Amino acid sequence: MTAYKPVTAAQIFPDPARDAFARAYPNQPVKLRHELTGHELLTIDALAHLAERMPASSVEYNLGKLPLGVRPEDTPANGLTLGETIRSIETNGSWAVLKNVERDPAYGALLDGALAELAPLVARETGPMLNREAFLFLSSPGSITPFHMDPEHNILLQIMGEKVMTVFPAGDQELVPAMKSESFHDGGHRNLDWRDHFRDRGTPFRLLPGDAIHVPVKAPHFVENGPAVSISLSVTWRSERSVAEGELHGLNALLRRRGLPTTRVGARPEKQRAGRIAYRLMRKLGA
Structure with a gap:
């Protein structure tokens, strides 16, 4: 495997981004800037090679043009292998996620670099970063990531293409009823029931290469991909609070x-x- 030079956090989040993050964390979404655009580990070819050496349990992929409220059991497969899906992502109408890529040493170093300068800002609000993980998302033009929530503190970095992420307030009982939170933490799926009148409660964030967004724990959101292939890196952690x-x-x-x-x-x-x-x-x- 090629030896990659680790990237330091100072090269990833400039001072204004860290300041904005500090003001928003942990409860508010906020748009940030990053310096990972064009990184050699984050090209389509590099990600296809990474995907092909990952265990099947660490990858998920399917057709990308989905309704906002699709049920997990109704998510359609695309009929391709994962490698084929990534290499032809521009034309195959698919969505893919590579989970826990930090288990690969090069991507683990990338995660460590991304979180190093944020760690002191996090520690003073919610304690040390726990269970640090990284996920990579690839989307065909026009793909939809349905309405859902995640259990981690999350910063999504846009690497290639553009998308709009619409983020909703965490803790809204109509969006996420108490029983849904309970089933979610009891092993239930991340997807949420969607109602059209929810849309006005969300804040849309347009993400271009070099943009990032902090998404609070369990803040519901959905993602609409733009007219080109999208690659995004998600760096996450847990805290004693989460x-x-x-x-x-x-x-x-x-x-x-x-x-x-x-x-x-x-x-x-x-x-x-x-x-x-x-x-x-x-x-x-x-x-």
């Missing part, structure tokens, strides 16, 4: 199944020690 929120929703899922009262998940779930301990005990006991 882990605690997941534990408390997991606890409520267990309580609800038994007909017991659920607990309130507050703005600082990391402080709700009793509920977190109860969840861990119930899981340990096989509840």
